[in-house]
Amino acid sequence: MRSFVYNSHPVRVIFGPGTASRVADEVRRLDRSRVLLLAGEHVRPQAELVETALGDLQVARFDGAVMHTPVEVTERVLGRVTENDVDAVVAVGGGSTTGLAKALAGRTGIDQVILPTTYAGSEVTPVLGETAGGVKTTRSSPDLLPETVIYDVDFTMSMPIPLALTSAINAMAHAIEALYSEQANPIVDALALEAVAAIARGIPALGADSADPEGRSDLLLAAWLAGTCLASAGMGLHHKLCHALGGSFDLPHAATHTVVLPHALAYNEPSVPHVMARVAQALGTESAPAGVYDLVAAAGGPTSLEELGMREADLDEAARLATAKPYPNPREVTEVGVRRLLGEAFAGTRPEPARTV
Numbered sequence: 001m002r003s004f005v006y007n008s009h010p011v012r013v014i015f016g017p018g019t020a021s022r023v024a025d026e027v028r029r030l031d032r033s034r035v036l037l038l039a040g041e042h043v044r045p046q047a048e049l050v051e052t053a054l055g056d057l058q059v060a061r062f063d064g065a066v067m068h069t070p071v072e073v074t075e076r077v078l079g080r081v082t083e084n085d086v087d088a089v090v091a092v093g094g095g096s097t098t099g100l101a102k103a104l105a106g107r108t109g110i111d112q113v114i115l116p117t118t119y120a121g122s123e124v125t126p127v128l129g130e131t132a133g134g135v136k137t138t139r140s141s142p143d144l145l146p147e148t149v150i151y152d153v154d155f156t157m158s159m160p161i162p163l164a165l166t167s168a169i170n171a172m173a174h175a176i177e178a179l180y181s182e183q184a185n186p187i188v189d190a191l192a193l194e195a196v197a198a199i200a201r202g203i204p205a206l207g208a209d210s211a212d213p214e215g216r217s218d219l220l221l222a223a224w225l226a227g228t229c230l231a232s233a234g235m236g237l238h239h240k241l242c243h244a245l246g247g248s249f250d251l252p253h254a255a256t257h258t259v260v261l262p263h264a265l266a267y268n269e270p271s272v273p274h275v276m277a278r279v280a281q282a283l284g285t286e287s288a289p290a291g292v293y294d295l296v297a298a299a300g301g302p303t304s305l306e307e308l309g310m311r312e313a314d315l316d317e318a319a320r321l322a323t324a325k326p327y328p329n330p331r332e333v334t335e336v337g338v339r340r341l342l343g344e345a346f347a348g349t350r351p352e353p354a355r356t357v
């Protein structure tokens, strides 16, 4: 008989095309009036729309969020928060911009309204990874959870296909690792399997018509579901590997998830074959690890760490970092096993069916 504990994480979610125009009402609803806008040059049109909608509510702007949330950047922006007496942050961007908003909120208590432009899912999680001294560490706290998320599909249409693909696999990783987490529960299972199936349908559709708003809206919905899984159920070996590779070797976040996921699933498959069978069914394939690999390869996505700029000489150190303080994982995490996994991810080989190390 199944036992579980379920924790929900309350976020107000507004979903639909054109919803970004409601941003000022959402700030006022929180009873806030001094906004720091976070954006970036790749999302300039979206930021302009938000700036116009905010009008006098906006008192400052910062455009330089950096992937993996380096603490030096956060400390620099904290100065603007105090100088301008900021009481809310509005973030327009991917997980990096959201990460900066969370880092500021965690240090000051200001409210957050997030308008995501990728499928990272960070906007609905109480989780934050920050990088200091070349090491990324992750924490979770209700203080980091944004108050309001506005999912406007129009804000995601500018994502080029390679980014949409890798970002969607980042979301898929949240869903799959939630299914074998110690905190797995029936709500998370349902959301995760729906997210995996929607992403498996959505990625080939990106290639067929990348400008289809319906397809992009389905992927954005899946990103929300997958982020909600990450919020409730946590992360395992796969996420740990990506944080070690991103934080210490500066690899791009979503692309790293895309390369590593099939190999992390192959590593874990012997310990959770029933979970992998459910994932395979949601993917519409016989094998979960090979199914993810094939989905990415068919869409022209990255399949090897080498093509992301990883150096073979750094794989030993990556294995050491990823196993030093492992996240909870269904299969024992050994340095030898992880080094082998990384070697296969480096080469980009298609994962074979279940095996033991």
Ligand SMILES: NC(=O)c1ccc[n+]([C@@H]2O[C@H](COP(=O)([O-])OP(=O)(O)OC[C@H]3O[C@@H](n4cnc5c(N)ncnc54)[C@H](O)[C@@H]3O)[C@@H](O)[C@H]2O)c1
Pocket: 040, 041, 042, 043, 066, 067, 068, 069, 093, 094, 095, 096, 097, 099, 117, 118, 119, 120, 121, 122, 123, 125, 127, 128, 129, 155, 156, 157, 158, 159, 160, 163, 167, 170, 230, 253, 254
């Ligand atoms: N805490 C969490 O729950 C969580 C979850 C997932 C990711 N993250 C963090 O988020 C970061 C990665 O986020 P990401 O993968 O979204 O990347 P990102 O935010 O760094 O964006 C990647 C690049 O794409 C550009 N971009 C973003 N949206 C765009 C759009 N709509 N059109 C064109 N270009 C666009 C950005 O400007 C950037 O150059 C990492 O630091 C990761 O650790 C955190």
Ligand SMILES: O=C(O)CCC(=O)CC(=O)O
Pocket: 068, 099, 122, 127, 128, 129, 130, 138, 170, 239, 242, 243
């Ligand atoms: O905010 C972070 O960097 C930690 C959580 C995270 O990155 C989830 C992921 O790997 O996609």
